[in-house]
Amino acid sequence: LRPKALKKKEAYMLADTILNGREGTAMPSWKHMFSKDDAAGMVQWLMDWKNTVELKLSLDDVHKTWKQLANRSELYKKYPHPTDVKDVKDITFATERDASLVDFIDSTNGKVLSRHKAGFAVHVTVTNKRMPRYAYSISRSGRLTMFDLNAPGQPALASVQVGQESRGLAVSPDGKYVMAGNYNPGGAVLCDAKTLEPLKVYPTSSVIDPDGSIGPSRVAFIADTPYAPYFVFALKDGGHVYIVDYSKPDFPIVGDVPNIGKILHDAFENEGKQIGRFVYVASQGSDLMGVIDLKTRTLAAKVYTGPGTKPHPGQGSSWYNKDYGQLNATNSMNVGDVVIWDMDNEAVANVPTAGGGLFVGTSKDTPYIWSDCVLGGPDNYNKVYLINKQTLKTDRIIEVGKKEGHLIDAHTGKVLQKWDATQYTRVTPKATHSKISKEDLVPYTAKLGKKV
Template identity: 30%
Template structure:
């Protein structure tokens, strides 16, 4: 079966007149041509447990039965019986008998140049403000939209690889944007010319990527294989692979990678090793990690505004752990009862002092922390657990969703000075509302309705009046070029 796992006695029904078949044989017959003999992906995405981790089993069954709209994925409800579909769905969520590998040779073999940069104009070939463009991830059918942030019109829409994840990142001048998909593909897109330039598969299951402050390097963090992959930002060619191995010899998944501009370095979160890594890209770097010992497994990060201190989720601390990046010492633990996804928090100045606020993914609370003392200032009760929180220096509010609660169609607006809920909006009752991003000047904001029949809704940030509604298929994140390259207050980094 070409290396596939043959599940013992997992036989499909003989309905539709077919002889009983093991699920591996069903895969070989119906799926292999698009998804690869070893399930690593080809024309279709990888079908490994790590790649399907966030997709519920019932959703996997529905896709096998009904296909995916606006994709090459056809439905098999007329070909396979319900027991056959169930068997195939169960099979895809089991690991292959032989663990898949992806090495430097595989990375280099996957590299594709799609356009010759030397022949393209170096100035924008459209009439939109290049620093007020939005990159919008349309997750429902795996597409990217490039949006004019002044007119709120789509300049380009193109297919992405499966499940873009971790947020696109930009070159320092805002010309290029880099995407990472969950099944390891990294893509380079030219926002001046609205054209894909290059792509490479850096891993089999990728978490996210970061771009150096000087625009020279791209660092990719992988779950599978556990590694960091360094790419040349100009064309995505491979520079170096670093196994994510702790001092104790244990291999780790990479939870996330970030760039820390004032430090001229990348910061790396390791999921299975009690270490934080810092990789300097100053001067002529060798990219050997500086290992900072942690007291716990740290899953996700946020930073103080000056990037001197790191706030990481820690189950041992039942919340957050603060690490001083200069000394490498743990400063304090912070109780955060709902285990936040810290990269989705935000910060602002309140009475002249920086505060950090984050929703919590298992409890309906916003935790507000003083950056100077690392003390909890307030817990703001919400309608349910949330995921994303965003603001802008010119907005009086921090916008937060209640993504994981029964009231997930609601959005709270937190007054940044009183720390009270000033408004609660329900943009499309019954449909999940999440993830806000502001225009560069903060005058307008874009909000997502995460539904197949969803929308991108544009609001006036002062009057809260709806300006425009663009129908989209489950728009997830959206990212403003100017806010991102300037590391603007209130947005994600």
């Protein structure tokens, strides 16, 4: 809802979005509450907004919001081992975006261990690899929260309001620091990973964009890397990437990589040899993946994904292929196409899917790259393509409906499996106050409402 961006839109289209929502996004329909005149009035008010105040990121302002919700030291001594699971690495994190909840689930049996209020539209949840008992979440409303996975109920230990609107989150491999990124006020915040105390801010309220203009920039992805003691984050509107060295006093910016492209968004790193040396950055305004070499702290190459594709790798994919060596992949929001390239930054395959998507992922335990089609329209949004990591062809398609789901052989079209996918209305239990932490919990209930 930025006036400059809104003024580039047609007012009638914005009013229609208010009334009818927007497919493939979190924007619902409001026509049951607002009339056409109501929607037109809101659009006019937003487009003619006069009182715009450019917020600037301040360490003092952020530090004032830092709260200790439980005694970390006492819990550390009292619960040296996990209480709700055998291994905290078996805990899966799930975000209920619209409900503003973080869920912790025992992946060995599917049991929901706890559900926590963690700010509006929780966006990312990550773990501390050096100290895996600690996990962190960032909400789009700017709340950064830290949890203790060893203690019963996985209580929240601390929180801090890093901004008004936030997105990215990363934890340093040495377990000492966590960094969060803001859309508003633009910038990144570095915190102590044991206490969540804010240590430094990196404002991006005045940067040079790809057109040479000076203005504010949102911060898109934030990444840690095993290659060097760096945090890497993208200036979404600025078109360049900052590299922060957290091993040095005062955590300086030691690299500034410009001219990557317009509207930077997601990023991921290479696996295999020299893991984490290369950062692949999606430029959605220039339809490419920029390749950042952390050894030289320069832009090594650009991999073009095609006109109008708008690449969106999500967590991205990097894996070993017996013919090409290490490969990498992204999908795109506007086109059903998974682009695959090698370590020479040459595209080696384009795998068609049923529509645009947001995530492409894999792991060492699956023979597939998994790519969604959530932006593929009403006939395709519920499909996930399973692309063979060696043949680079689609082998399976998962199709989920409201009543049943299918696993389909992509070569023959044969349905290999059927699943009951019946959905039910949500039964929301009342929130209760934690006995360990200063937070409200929302218990999980197995009770089902009416069938949808």
